[in-house]
Amino acid sequence: MPGREAFDERGTVGVEEEYFVVDGDTLEPVPAADVLFEDVPDELNGNVGTELFKFVFETTTEKAQGLEEAREEMRRKRTALVEHARDHGYEVLVAGLHPTALWDEHEHAEGPRYERQLARIGYPQNRNITAGLHVHVGLDDADEAVRVADELRRYLPLLLALSANSPFWYGRDTGLASARAVVFENLPNTGIPSRFGDWETFRVFERRMVEDGSVSDRGEIWWDVRPHTEYGTVEVRSPDAQTSLDRSFAFVALCRALVLELSRRDDHSDPRRELLNENKWRAARYGHEASFMRLAGGTVTLEERFDEVLDAVETPYEDEIRPLADVSGAERQRKIHREEGADALKRSLRIGP
Numbered sequence: 316m317p318g319r320e321a322f323d324e325r326g327t328v329g330v331e332e333e334y335f336v337v338d339g340d341t342l343e344p345v346p347a348a349d350v351l352f353e354d355v356p357d358e359l360n361g362n363v364g365t366e367l368f369k370f371v372f373e374t375t376t377e378k379a380q381g382l383e384e385a386r387e388e389m390r391r392k393r394t395a396l397v398e399h400a401r402d403h404g405y406e407v408l409v410a411g412l413h414p415t416a417l418w419d420e421h422e423h424a425e426g427p428r429y430e431r432q433l434a435r436i437g438y439p440q441n442r443n444i445t446a447g448l449h450v451h452v453g454l455d456d457a458d459e460a461v462r463v464a465d466e467l468r469r470y471l472p473l474l475l476a477l478s479a480n481s482p483f484w485y486g487r488d489t490g491l492a493s494a495r496a497v498v499f500e501n502l503p504n505t506g507i508p509s510r511f512g513d514w515e516t517f518r519v520f521e522r523r524m525v526e527d528g529s530v531s532d533r534g535e536i537w538w539d540v541r542p543h544t545e546y547g548t549v550e551v552r553s554p555d556a557q558t559s560l561d562r563s564f565a566f567v568a569l570c571r572a573l574v575l576e577l578s579r580r581d582d583h584s585d586p587r588r589e590l591l592n593e594n595k596w597r598a599a600r601y602g603h604e605a606s607f608m609r610l611a612g613g614t615v616t617l618e619e620r621f622d623e624v625l626d627a628v629e630t631p632y633e634d635e636i637r638p639l640a641d642v643s644g645a646e647r648q649r650k651i652h653r654e655e656g657a658d659a660l661k662r663s664l665r666i667g668p
Contacts, residue, residue, distance in 0.1 A: 316478065317503070317582075318457075318518070318544070319410050319457040319514060321457075321545060321546065322454055322455055322456055322459075322460055322547040323452075324453040324503040324547065325453055325454055325455040325578075326380075326382060326452070326453060326575060326664055327378050327386040327451075327452070327453030327548070327570055327573070328376075328379045328380075328381070328384075328450070328452060328453070328567060328589040329375065329376055329377075329378050329379065329385075329450075329451035329546065330375070330448070330449070330450065330563075330567055331374070331375050331376075331447075331448070331449040331450070332389065332392070332393070332409070332448055332449075332475045332556060332563060333366060333371060333372065333409075333445075333446035333447055333448070333556050333665075334340075334371070334372045334373070334396065334407050334408065334409050334446060335370055335372075335407070335408040335409070335410075335413045335416070335659075336351070336370050336372055336400050336407055337405060337406050337434055338355070338404075338405065338406075338655045339369065339401070339404045339506075340404055340663065341512065341528075342372060342502060342658070342661040342662065343415065343416070343661075344368070344416050344444075345370055345405065345415060346369035346370060347369065347400065347403070347405050348365045348369040348370075348372075349368055349369065349412070349517065350403050350423060350450060350566075350582045351372075351399060351403060351405075352365075354432055355399070356360070358392070358395035358511070359374065359396060360394050361483025361560075362375050362376070362377070362392060362399070363375075363392075363396065363541060364507070366424070366443075366446075367423055367433075367440065367443050368418070368421050368422065368423060368424060368443075368444050369421070369422045369424050369427055369434070369530070370421060370444075370542075371444060371446060372396065372407075372646075373424055374392040374396055376388035376392060377417060377514065378546075379493060382564075382567065382568055382571060382607070383597055385564075385567055386536065386564050388484060388523070388554065388565060388595035389560060389567070390525065390530070390560060391565065392465060393407075393514075393560060393666060393667075394581050394667070397665075397666060402576050406665050406667070407627050407665065407666050407667060408558075408664040408665055408666070409446065409557065409666050410446065410477075410481055410556060410558060410587060410644065410664045411445060411446055411447065411478075411480045411493055411494070411495030411496075411545055412444065412445060412446070412481040412484055412495050412555055413444065413446075413537035414486065414648065414652075414657065414660055414661065414664070415469060415483070415485075415486045415657055416485075416514055417485060417486075418441070418442040418443075418526050419442070421475055422432050425461060431511045432531075432535070432538030434575055436502060436503065436572055439501040439502050441500065442454070442498070443498065443502065444500045445496065446481060446555070447499070447553075447554060447555060447556055448478065448551045448554040448556050448557055448558040449551065450551045450553065450554075450566065450567050450570040450571070451543060451546055451548035451549070452506050452548055452549050452551075452575070453546075453547055453548050454547070454548075454549060454569050454573040454574070455568070457542070458513050458514045459466065459578055460514075460542040460549050461511050461514050461516075461517045462577075462582075462583070463510065463549050463574055463577045463578050464540050464541060464542050464549050464649050465510045465511060465583075465585075465598055466577045466580070466582050467549065467551065467573065467574070468507050468508070468510070468539075468586070468591055469584065469586060470590070470624065471507055471539045471540060471553045471591070471595065471616070472595045472597065472607060472609070473598070473617065473621065473624065474513055474554055474566070474569070475493055475539075475554065475598040476492070476493075476572070476597075476598035476605045477491070477552035477554075477566075477603070477617070477621070477639045477643070478553070478555045478557065478566060478605060478639075478644070479492035479493040479555060479556060479599070479603070479639065479643050479645045480493070480495075480555040480556065480558065480644025480645055481494045481495040481496075481645065481649070482494060482645040482646075482648055482649055484498065486657065488652070489566060490598065490600075491599055491600055492599060492601055492602025492603070492604075492605075492643065492645040493555050493599045493602065494599075495555050496553075496555070496595070496598075496599040497554075499537075502537060502577065503529070504524070504535065504536045504537050504538065505531060505537045505538065506539060506592070506593060506595070507538070507539050507540075507588060507591045507592060508657070509588060510585045512583075514542075517542060518609075520543070521533050521536065524536060526659075527531070533545070538552065539551075539552050539595075540552065540553070541554040549574050551570045551573075551588045555600070555644065556577060557644065558644060558663075561635065562638075562639065562644075564635070565635050567612055567627060568630060568632040568635060568636055569624075569628075569630075569632075572628040572630040572636075573624070575628075575629075576627060576628040576629065582667055584610070585666050587603065587611050588644050590610065590634070592649070592665070593608055594607045594608055602617045602643045602645045602646070603640065603642075603645075603646065604617070604645045606619050607620055617640065618640060621639075626635065647663070647665075648660055648663070
């Protein structure tokens with residue numbers, strides 16, 4: 316595995332977005348991987364793959380030096396996937412969960428990696444049809460990356476609440492704002508990790524997970540935030556996938572601002588995981604209506620916490636980030652489902668012109 320030397324650039328950006336490829340008429344999932352990977356367009360070559368299921372796709376951007384370059388990369392990858400899918404009669408939907416998909420009626424992707432995961436994890440992985448947004452921000456010091464990841468834990472519930480975009484699971488309203496977060500956290504090596512403090516402590520644990528057979532490789536450590544020892548980044552993994560490119564980019568800009576702000580500080584907090592987990596539960600359950608427990612006591616509303624964060628970071632993209640506190644994806648989904656039904660809801664999650 317790469318070591319400290321991987322952390323050699325500061326402020327770079329990489330983005331992973333996950334999608335559902337569906338039948339063009341019914342908007343229900345189809346095993347599109349069997350078709351779409353026969354002739355991958357140049358724009359996606361090396362930058363697209365499936366997740367566990369043959370209808371769940373992921374695009375990865377090239378490493379961007381700044382946010383405008385990252386935005387353009389995200390736009391190009393989305394456009395290329397939509398066009399490639401439509402050439403074969405498919406459409407692309409984006410949300411934390413496909414609202415009506417029945418996981419036990421769909422095929423898993425082939426390959427030894429997925430076979431090992433299914434054998435090791437069993438039922439929780441068999442039903443893992445979740446889709447998230449992952450943001451990588453480069454740092455040029457490995458110890459700093461671990462410290463920033465430690466400090467970011469306090470902000471993960473806010474990011475999840477703002478991104479909540481998966482109230483429906485198996486065709487039913489779960490009562491959650493992000494059912495994806497709850498489904499995904501049934502897997503091992505997920506959720507909000509403990510504080511590591513420094514590179515060596517983190518590295519020893521990461522190596523042990525592989526050497527003792529808990530994971531096949533370091534990529535199967537699926538925490539909500541982690542130092543990424545291959546890319547030399549801090550990777551934020553807590554948000555639901557976002558239907559709108561503008562909202563997705565706003566999270567990228569917010570995550571980058573947070574990482575760079577925390578890298579300038581010398582914070583060394585270690586809140587109890589029970590408190591962090593309670594705040595994450597509130598985020599998954601209530602989304603934009605969540606209140607959060609403060610580390611020192613009392614509670615704070617999402618709006619108040621979001622204002623505090625925006626006041627603390629430096630970013631020229633505040634006007635694009637601030638609307639994340641407007642109506643959430645979960646609220647939009649529920650309104651459309653209530654007023655127009657499940658078919659209209661699926662249409663509302665479709666991306667592309």
